[in-house]
Amino acid sequence: MGVYSFASGPASLPPPVKEWLAHDVVQWGASGQSALELPFSCAQFERILAEAETDIRALLGVPQNYRVLFLQGGAFAHFSLLAMNLAGDGGADYIESGLWSQRAIAEASPWIGVRIAARGDGTSLPDPAAWDICSSAAYCHYTSNETANGIAFERPPGHCPVPLVADMSADLFTRPLPVEPFALIYASGQKNLGAAGLTLVIVREDQLGRCRPGTPAPFDYTRQAKENSKVNTPATFAVVVAHRMLRWLIATGGLSAAESCLRRKAGVLYSEIDRDGFYVSPVEPTSRSPVNVRFHLASPRLESLFLREAEANGFLHLAGHPQIGGLRANLYNGVPVEAAEALAGFMKEFRRGRG
Numbered sequence: 001m002g003v004y005s006f007a008s009g010p011a012s013l014p015p016p017v018k019e020w021l022a023h024d025v026v027q028w029g030a031s032g033q034s035a036l037e038l039p040f041s042c043a044q045f046e047r048i049l050a051e052a053e054t055d056i057r058a059l060l061g062v063p064q065n066y067r068v069l070f071l072q073g074g075a076f077a078h079f080s081l082l083a084m085n086l087a088g089d090g091g092a093d094y095i096e097s098g099l100w101s102q103r104a105i106a107e108a109s110p111w112i113g114v115r116i117a118a119r120g121d122g123t124s125l126p127d128p129a130a131w132d133i134c135s136s137a138a139y140c141h142y143t144s145n146e147t148a149n150g151i152a153f154e155r156p157p158g159h160c161p162v163p164l165v166a167d168m169s170a171d172l173f174t175r176p177l178p179v180e181p182f183a184l185i186y187a188s189g190q191k192n193l194g195a196a197g198l199t200l201v202i203v204r205e206d207q208l209g210r211c212r213p214g215t216p217a218p219f220d221y222t223r224q225a226k227e228n229s230k231v232n233t234p235a236t237f238a239v240v241v242a243h244r245m246l247r248w249l250i251a252t253g254g255l256s257a258a259e260s261c262l263r264r265k266a267g268v269l270y271s272e273i274d275r276d277g278f279y280v281s282p283v284e285p286t287s288r289s290p291v292n293v294r295f296h297l298a299s300p301r302l303e304s305l306f307l308r309e310a311e312a313n314g315f316l317h318l319a320g321h322p323q324i325g326g327l328r329a330n331l332y333n334g335v336p337v338e339a340a341e342a343l344a345g346f347m348k349e350f351r352r353g354r355g
């Protein structure tokens with residue numbers, strides 16, 4: 001049976017990427033070795049890393065004064081690590097907009113002084129025009145897309161008086177993005193860039209050089225920048241997967257094409273949800289994330305039934321975040337438009353006779 005996964009991560013991969021990877025596991029190029037067997041210091045892996053960086057720079061237009069780091073730990077580990085790398089002796093401002101930013105705040109708090117510059121209610125976004133940013137903060141951190149809450153900032157906030165840091169785990173590479181407003185962008189790999197194990201950090205050079213003493217060397221951004229992400233063994237296969245995802249993104253039209261694909265997927269689902277009140281979006285319309293589409297049914301019992309029938313029909317992983325509940329379809333890059341269309345069709349069927 002064909003299945004569609006709407007998982008929050010690790011997410012679906014495009015079929016061509018899976019086919020390339022199946023081959024790569026057997027043999028990388030003409031190397032005679034599996035991509036899993038390549039030593040991280042060999043010429044082939046150097047080239048994979050260099051090409052992945054070139055593709056990231058090309059897709060996002062990353063300026064020369066930024067470094068691209070291929071790290072580990074997941075975005076969750078970098079909640080503390082970025083504080084240890086960027087804050088020096090100072091404190092930082094945070095925008096509390098939902099579950100992931102709350103976790104970022106909780107993890108940074110043991111290390112630095114954290115001040116909340118704006119707070120949302122989890123169903124709508126705190127307006128950037130009203131962020132109360134302290135000019136002495138080492139940086140201001142926000143979560144561009146709150147994956148669990150299903151809300152997202154449409155664009156980067158306007159002027160920020162201090163270095164701007166963003167967790168873009170859910171939405172990096174889903175649309176064109178100007179990098180210049182940011183001092184640092186980070187993202188876990190398993191949403192839009194392939195596999196778990198890789199954490200991408202894009203950091204402006206002026207933010208390097210003040211890592212807190214005692215930070216583990218593999219998580220010292222300055223050392224990793226100096227040593228080309230090879231202080232220790234990088235997540236080599238996750239880098240290979242990212243390399244394949246990036247090539248696929250470029251071959252399918254780059255980030256503008258990724259964005260129009262995302263808008264189509266989100267459009268069919270939100271219009272199904274908004275049809276007649278059988279499905280309900282708990283999110284304020286202008287704050288809705290195109291990537292993580294949350295919805296509810298009239299009762300938890302009906303939601304369980306929906307999940308069971310969806311699964312039986314090949315629509316997998318539609319439960320909401322465990323701490324938030326309800327239902328959620330995650331529309332990362334690897335989820336094709338026809339998956340969203342088929343899900344909308346299933347939702348229509350499910351409603352029939354129950355409305």
Ligand SMILES: *Cc1c(COP(=O)(O)O)cnc(C)c1O
Nearest residue numbers: 074075076077100147169170188
């Ligand atoms: C998935 C996600 C994370 C956590 O990623 P891990 O790889 O599990 O550490 C953090 N922030 C956001 C916005 C996410 O979507």
